Amino acid sequence: MDYGFWSAVTQYYQLIETAFSYEHGYRVGVSIAIFLFFWLFRNKFTKYILYLLIKICNTKATTNEYLITAFRCPLVNTIVALGTYLALRNIFPLAYDRLLDQLLRSFIVLFMAHGIHRLVKLYGNNVEELGNLLDLNVDKILIPFFSKMIRFLILALAFVTICSNWGYDINGFIAGLGLGGLAFALAAKDLLANIFSGMVIIADRPFSIGDWIKTSDLEGTIEDINFRSTKIRTFEHALVTVPNSNLINAPIINFTKREMRRITFNLGVTYDTPSQALKKCIEKIQHMLVQHPSIDNKTIFVKFDSFGENGLHIFMYFFTKTTVWEEYLNIKQDVNFQILKILEEENVSIAFPRTSHYFETPLQIIDPAQSILTKK
Template structure:
């Protein structure tokens, strides 16, 4: 009912106004709409001349966050000036004043919100001058955190325009506040999870990680979640409360990459051939430029079910997957060359069937031997 009454008051007040006041107000609104683009461009160009004199390019990029909020503020001021030319009732003036103040505050916080996108650039520039380094994950965390703070402060500030006793209203929420706290427990868990990740630092932006639920490259970490790009190029969003509790394997932190397998030789291979084969493989690995010299094993390990087993165990210097595959292929080809030169064949799984002939030829005894 109060809204209907306000509309009736507005219409009644509008009819009491002089025609000239309404015409001038409409003229101001039309002028504001027509000159908005020109005024905004002039103001932006003026600011560019000022920022062009500085050594850093950060303020030049920051201007892009100002353009739309400035245009909005210019429109708000135009409409406010037009409304001030008309003698509205005190109640309606109060409503129009609150609307104007709310929109101006919205534009201000919009500028601050847009400026946070350049916070990472500013941090890197400042720390480069001090020969320090800020990692991408911390910069992303600060940027997203700043956006949340700005949204909360903006909402509270605009609410203060409409509710003079905002603190009293918040205090008087009672059970509603408790219900809100219970509903926000997951958000709080994600917030503390993000803090835990920032302290422990199990990964950084760009790292290749593996968890029980996802494997891929970390793209972004925010207050609520972490985004991981899988190798299928899908983007997976994981709550930080889950990420902080799951075991995380960070493959990007490998200093070297392991290769291990058992080479099985045919049982027809002689002991001399086996010994020379092991020695040549070991020598080849030690002389290979892409094999890490710290741990190299090549030994005749034992007699397997299908052949003589040689353990091959070593690490590559590179951890990049494609380079790793190239090194592995090169070593496998060199081992094949050694086997060909020594006339050694690789054992394959086989079974031998022995048939024992007896006096009763109709019922032979069959022995299955591996």
């Protein structure tokens, strides 16, 4: 018992003696200096590394901006981690070198995966810039979908690499994922149905991001398409999330894909309109529509259609050359004003709903003064 006590005291004394020795103090001082050097000059090192990266890649200004935005923070963290690694390796015994090497490699993989993940996200949010980089006409519906898939793969590869670095058996992990995936597939068949429906939407491309669509349940503009659902912004500015499996089985009208927009209505004029005046109005309206620069003159119908309850009906059917909503409304307004002008030139009045009452016996008008005298 006494021997164990004095042995512990001796070891404790040796530990204190080592900790306060000149050699150990010197190594601690050098380690602190190494760490402070990397900490103070981390931004300088990052700036030079990014400069060399941009010079090697020789890319455009926007790409350079994306590289700086994506990799600045990961590079700063990597430099600090490297300084910490060198400082700790200078202090700790050789037995800890393997552990420190594994920590450094894990942090480098993690930080670089973070930078690549941010770069992919930046390009996924800017489809036009990605098209300029690849010199391709990319589809807005494909990029967000594949951007999310690539980012998921980056994180998965980083996780697998870090696990391999620490000696874990990845094959067993993958086999476990296979069995777990089978159980997950049975439990989440609706989720998988939505995912496969999303793939069908991407392959078939019935609509793209920004398109104006209409289904039996709702109408609005496509804002986002992901693995499980599609987000639609209605004209009331409400955001509706629709499962992909519902969309793939529903009839979809894509108004954005049309090349023209239709205008059709019945114009009613009064029954006292002379036939010649009615005929001239029809001819002038037809001529006006044919000459209008914003009206497609391939399909124009202006016809005396029917005898309505309140007037004579002129049927009009034509198309505008634009599909933009505001431009369409402006063209429609201009056409309406020109139709009013034609009717005024021909002295033709627009019919409006009215009701006529007929009495079997004529109405008698009674003088109020005479009625009072009669009562007296």
